[in-house]
Amino acid sequence: MSKVKCECGHLNPYGTYLCESCGKPLKEDDNSLANMRYEGVARRSQTYKKSIVDKIWNFFSSVKVGVWIIVLTLIASSIGTIFPQEMFIPPGQPASVYYYEEYGTMGQLFYQLGFHNLYSSWWYMLLVAGLGVSLIIASIDRFVPLYRALKTQRVTRHPGFMKRQRLFKKADTVTEPSEEIKKASEVLKERKYNVREENGNILAEKGRFSRWGPYVNHVGLIIFLIGAMLRLFPEMYLEDHIWVREGQEVEVRGTGGEYSVRNDDFLVEFYDPEDERFREGLERSGGDVVKTYQTTATLFKQSSETIGAGEKEEVQQHRIRVNDPMSFEGFSLYQVDYKLNELAAFTFALEEIDGDSEGLEDVRFEVNLYDPEPSYEFDNGYRVEIYDYFPNFTFNDDGEPSTLNRIPDNPRFIFEVFAPGEDDGELSFVGIQLNEAIEEDNQYRLRMVDFETNHVSALAVRRDRTLPILILGGIIFMVGLVQGSYWHHRRMWIQERDGELWIAGHANKNWNALKKDFDYLAEQTNIPAPNDQTDEQDESERTDEGVREADDNGSTKQ
Amino acid sequence: MAQLSSNLLLIAFFLYFLSTLMFAVSVTGRRFKDKKGIERNRLGTYGYISSVAAFVLAMGYFITRWIAGGHAPVSNMFEYTTFLGIMMGLGFVIIYPIYKSRVLGLFTMPVVMLIIAYASVFPTEIQPLIPALQSNWLKIHVITTALGQGILAVGFAAGLVYLVRVTDFKTKSKKVTSLELVFFGLLCFVGHILLNMGFSAVNYEAEFQYINEFGQEAPITYQLPALIGPNEGTLLSEDRLSPLVNAPDFIVPDDLNAVIWAFISGAVLYWVLRLIFRKPIGGALQPLVKSVNPQSADELSYRAIAIGFPIFTLGGLIFAMIWAQIAWTRFWGWDPKEVWALITFLFYAAYLHLRLSRGWQGEKSAWLCVIGFAIIMFNLIFVNLVIAGLHSYAGM
Numbered sequence: 001m002s003k004v005k006c007e008c009g010h011l012n013p014y015g016t017y018l019c020e021s022c023g024k025p026l027k028e029d030d031n032s033l034a035n036m037r038y039e040g041v042a043r044r045s046q047t048y049k050k051s052i053v054d055k056i057w058n059f060f061s062s063v064k065v066g067v068w069i070i071v072l073t074l075i076a077s078s079i080g081t082i083f084p085q086e087m088f089i090p091p092g093q094p095a096s097v098y099y100y101e102e103y104g105t106m107g108q109l110f111y112q113l114g115f116h117n118l119y120s121s122w123w124y125m126l127l128v129a130g131l132g133v134s135l136i137i138a139s140i141d142r143f144v145p146l147y148r149a150l151k152t153q154r155v156t157r158h159p160g161f162m163k164r165q166r167l168f169k170k171a172d173t174v175t176e177p178s179e180e181i182k183k184a185s186e187v188l189k190e191r192k193y194n195v196r197e198e199n200g201n202i203l204a205e206k207g208r209f210s211r212w213g214p215y216v217n218h219v220g221l222i223i224f225l226i227g228a229m230l231r232l233f234p235e236m237y238l239e240d241h242i243w244v245r246e247g248q249e250v251e252v253r254g255t256g257g258e259y260s261v262r263n264d265d266f267l268v269e270f271y272d273p274e275d276e277r278f279r280e281g282l283e284r285s286g287g288d289v290v291k292t293y294q295t296t297a298t299l300f301k302q303s304s305e306t307i308g309a310g311e312k313e314e315v316q317q318h319r320i321r322v323n324d325p326m327s328f329e330g331f332s333l334y335q336v337d338y339k340l341n342e343l344a345a346f347t348f349a350l351e352e353i354d355g356d357s358e359g360l361e362d363v364r365f366e367v368n369l370y371d372p373e374p375s376y377e378f379d380n381g382y383r384v385e386i387y388d389y390f391p392n393f394t395f396n397d398d399g400e401p402s403t404l405n406r407i408p409d410n411p412r413f414i415f416e417v418f419a420p421g422e423d424d425g426e427l428s429f430v431g432i433q434l435n436e437a438i439e440e441d442n443q444y445r446l447r448m449v450d451f452e453t454n455h456v457s458a459l460a461v462r463r464d465r466t467l468p469i470l471i472l473g474g475i476i477f478m479v480g481l482v483q484g485s486y487w488h489h490r491r492m493w494i495q496e497r498d499g500e501l502w503i504a505g506h507a508n509k510n511w512n513a514l515k516k517d518f519d520y521l522a523e524q525t526n527i528p529a530p531n532d533q534t535d536e537q538d539e540s541e542r543t544d545e546g547v548r549e550a551d552d553n554g555s556t557k558q
Numbered sequence: 559m560a561q562l563s564s565n566l567l568l569i570a571f572f573l574y575f576l577s578t579l580m581f582a583v584s585v586t587g588r589r590f591k592d593k594k595g596i597e598r599n600r601l602g603t604y605g606y607i608s609s610v611a612a613f614v615l616a617m618g619y620f621i622t623r624w625i626a627g628g629h630a631p632v633s634n635m636f637e638y639t640t641f642l643g644i645m646m647g648l649g650f651v652i653i654y655p656i657y658k659s660r661v662l663g664l665f666t667m668p669v670v671m672l673i674i675a676y677a678s679v680f681p682t683e684i685q686p687l688i689p690a691l692q693s694n695w696l697k698i699h700v701i702t703t704a705l706g707q708g709i710l711a712v713g714f715a716a717g718l719v720y721l722v723r724v725t726d727f728k729t730k731s732k733k734v735t736s737l738e739l740v741f742f743g744l745l746c747f748v749g750h751i752l753l754n755m756g757f758s759a760v761n762y763e764a765e766f767q768y769i770n771e772f773g774q775e776a777p778i779t780y781q782l783p784a785l786i787g788p789n790e791g792t793l794l795s796e797d798r799l800s801p802l803v804n805a806p807d808f809i810v811p812d813d814l815n816a817v818i819w820a821f822i823s824g825a826v827l828y829w830v831l832r833l834i835f836r837k838p839i840g841g842a843l844q845p846l847v848k849s850v851n852p853q854s855a856d857e858l859s860y861r862a863i864a865i866g867f868p869i870f871t872l873g874g875l876i877f878a879m880i881w882a883q884i885a886w887t888r889f890w891g892w893d894p895k896e897v898w899a900l901i902t903f904l905f906y907a908a909y910l911h912l913r914l915s916r917g918w919q920g921e922k923s924a925w926l927c928v929i930g931f932a933i934i935m936f937n938l939i940f941v942n943l944v945i946a947g948l949h950s951y952a953g954m
């Protein structure tokens with residue numbers, strides 16, 4: 001489609017409504033105010049409407065569609081908070097029954113519609129993706145032509161452009177227009193306006209960069225969304241956790257054995273109920289309030305070639321607390337859970353069932369519950385072997401002794417005791433408050449005489465490679481937001497036409513500030529402040545109300 | 559120190575009241591244009607000075623309480639809500655010099671007072687910080703968020719000014735009804751505050767034994783007569799109203815009960831005011847705002863939103879994410895509180911786009927400001943108290 005040539009000589013893209021250079025209206029219209037949204041430029045979406053690509057482009061570039069997407073996302077998000085998401089329901093509860101039992105029929109419906117996993121549902125993701133696409137297309141559609149127009153704009157504007165500005169005035173009482181314009185130029189420069197002159201006319205401009213604010217913030221938003229999307233790739237995001245007992249060293253999962261961490265000490269600290277500052281507050285909460293959860297941890301590293309064999313190098317020690325993770329090479333270890341006084345070791349003594357146990361005083365041994373020795377031998381010839389060990393004892397489905405896991409919450413042993421010189425041992429079944437002979441005629445008995453406990457700390461392992469992208473996106477977003485919100489683009493056109501002074505002004509927002517600048521100009525020179533043509537329209541619309549006292553508070557009328 | 563802190567807050571509250579009065583006299587005084595008229599208008603400036611002084615004293619409360627407790631006082635409902643009120647006052651202090659709108663003062667100051675008074679319904683003792691809250695990022699996050707929300711709330715006040723100014727209260731219409739609903743909502747807060755002050759003055763307490771959300775027996779104490787009892791509750795105190803029905807276990811029952819009382823008292827107050835004025839509340843307020851140019855009220859509310867939105871985004875989303883990453887191991891977890899911060903963000907984003915590109919100015923835009931404020935209050939009250947989550951201060 002052909003370009004449109006304006007009488008000022010500038011070639012405009014097809015579809016242009018106000019000449020990019022001089023601002024002359026290129027399309028016939030009534031004499032209403034010019035639509036200055038995008039300087040009257042040709043936007044692709046307003047110009048091409050034929051092919052399927054055009055149609056998709058036009059759909060997504062529409063702010064109406066954009067706002068619909070935002071509003072739908074908003075509504076969907078709020079629905080997800082009616083009942084808790086599946087990730088927040090108590091562990092071990094199947095969602096299929098939980099929602100019905102807790103919240104009745106509404107809960108059931110919530111579950112059946114899939115709202116219990118709403119934020120990871122395909123349609124929610126589709127909404128967010130739509131938001132992203134819309135952002136990109138709408139921004140390109142507007143940014144490119146707007147940039148061109150603001151770059152090509154000239155100083156002297158067409159009368160049709162001037163007249164159609166919201167702030168406009170024709171002043172025929174100014175005696176020496178060209179002198180006044182020169183003075184104005186100085187005054188405006190002092191006010192940090194960027195002033196351009198052409199044939200004695202001026203264009204004073206300020207804060208143009210704020211026009212890019214929305215596009216900058218949209219770019220930031222897109223980068224952020226891309227970053228968030230990348231988390232779906234397992235390489236980018238690692239989420240795991242480890243339990244570490246005091247004194248124990250454990251491989252940090254996800255590091256391929258390269259790093260391991262030792263729990264030197266775990267501590268839970270409570271607020272002192274006698275503390276004056278918090279006495280009343282603590283009385284109200286009626287119990288102990290935790291002050292600190294802390295794992296003192298040492299991090300070790302070994303080079304990846306020598307895993308398992310090579311020397312370990314101590315990298316760092318850190319007191320990991322809630323709100324103070326240990327970080328290394330993109331990994332972070334967080335304090336997330338703990339268990340106090342987990343059983344760690346039992347000490348057993350051997351006794352004769354019917355006798356005085358003479359000569360058995362030295363037959364005492366400690367069994368490490370995490371990693372028991374298979375056999376314990378004594379100088380006087382006695383020997384105890386572990387026939388079987390169930391750290392967390394239970395009967396399995398077949399009614400046989402078994403263990404739930406390797407955590408010694410309910411440890412039980414089957415010991416085999418060999419007296420000196422005997423080849424046949426006696427089996428007995430031993431646990432907390434339990435000591436059963438497995439054969440009838442046992443002569444010996446193992447008695448638990450002591451135990452040890454340990455604190456155990458749970459550390460979350462995280463590595464999020466998307467963070468730098470998200471941070472970048474966030475920063476760009478904020479910069480754009482501030483740029484577009486706290487600065488405003490203002491322009492003043494002052495020209496001499498046939499001895500008259502024509503004054504027009506435009507602000508992309510915050511007209512109030514532009515008007516104040518015009519007022520200031522009127523004080524310093526003989527150039528009168530322009531009228532707000534929308535005010536005049538308003539006036540005629542509102543005459544029936546008759547309650548207007550325009551000179552009051554914060555009026556935009558000057 | 560703690561005592562000094564509460565005294566400072568009390569004086570600040572009184573100054574906000576004084577400021578309201580001065581703006582009121584200043585605005586109504588204009589109707590009598592006599593020779594003294596000009597002098598009277600100076601009251602507007604005094605009103606502003608009073609609001610600045612109130613802000614300074616309120617910060618005095620904030621700092622002394624910080625010293626007394628050893629941590630920034632933004633960690634429970636009382637502290638956060640009070641701070642939100644103070645920040646709304648600050649928003650006004652920032653915006654007034656730009657537009658010099660006394661009517662804005664007349665509408666903002668009472669809302670500030672309302673928020674601060676509402677805060678005092680919650681327990682006011684200084685509480686120690688649990689480990690999850692011991693973070694500088696948390697302070698930064700909460701302080702910035704409150705400032706952002708406070709400024710957005712000024713936008714709400716300006717929107718209200720606009721609506722009262724342009725609505726025709728002489729004939730019945732949906733607009734009038736909706737606006738009256740807004741005033742009814744504000745009156746519910748007033749009722750709630752008055753009821754709580756009244757019942758706590760006579761030490762009203764009703765104790766129950768009930769089954770909590772974990773299926774365990776627990777005690778609970780109501781500060782107001784129980785219309786809604788706790789789940790499978792039995793009343794232990796004598797001479798106390800026995801509940802009409804019991805709440806299911808996933809609801810915090812005494813809060814739901816308080817909400818119902820708030821509605822009842824709000825309705826009573828509303829009805830009384832209607833009887834006094836013999837016209838809609840908005841209609842009764844309209845003479846106060848008749849001198850306002852609607853276009854400037856509209857622009858003012860937009861400015862407040864445009865200033866508040868980036869601050870809210872920074873505090874409520876970005877700093878929130880940084881803190882969440884450090885404290886909860888992930889920057890985002892779809893916790894209800896987080897989701898509602900996102901909803902607030904999306905809502906104001908929609909507002910800006912509608913306004914900028916779809917020409918939603920004036921009345922529609924003012925309504926959006928009202929809804930935005932409702933979302934903020936919903937997030938503060940309902941999400942904190944009823945939908946319990948990680949960030950919840952519930953029970954504090």
Ligand code: HEM
Nearest residue numbers: 060061062063066067131134135138142214484907910914
């Ligand atoms: C949640 C997502 C979004 C945020 C936070 C956002 C943010 C913003 C902000 C702050 C502005 C400046 C508004 C003002 O100055 O008053 C803006 C302008 C704009 N946004 Fe968005 N936006 C979002 C989504 C979208 C979408 C989906 C579209 C697609 C249609 C869109 C299209 C626009 C347009 C066309 C402008 C006007 C640009 C101009 O001044 O020329 N935005 N956006």
